[in-house]
Amino acid sequence: ANVWAFFCLADKIFRLVASRISFPIDRLPEPTPAVCAILLLGSISPGLITVFRRPSSTKLIQSVVYVSLCSFMLAYHVHEKAILTALVPL
Numbered sequence: 001a002n003v004w005a006f007f008c009l010a011d012k013i014f015r016l017v018a019s020r021i022s023f024p025i026d027r028l029p030e031p032t033p034a035v036c037a038i039l040l041l042g043s044i045s046p047g048l049i050t051v052f053r054r055p056s057s058t059k060l061i062q063s064v065v066y067v068s069l070c071s072f073m074l075a076y077h078v079h080e081k082a083i084l085t086a087l088v089p090l
Contacts, residue, residue: 036076
């Protein structure tokens with residue numbers, strides 16, 4: 001599961017708690033593609049900075065795997081088969 005699956009779980013728990021305590025907001029806001037893009041760019045930047053500062057073939061492969069995993073975890077629309085892009089370089 002990726003981050004947005006956990007977000008959906010948190011939303012369900014929030015709705016349950018909010019209905020019991022009469023909270024004025026009934027659900028968490030939907031993440032927009034812009035929010036997903038900002039989170040994705042923020043999460044992949046350490047991998048990109050590392051490979052640009054100290055380039056080597058090992059660092060490049062590690063960075064590709066890291067960026068692929070970040071993309072799988074934080075992208076706006078992810079298909080289940082997308083995890084293969086992170087596993088193939090290993």
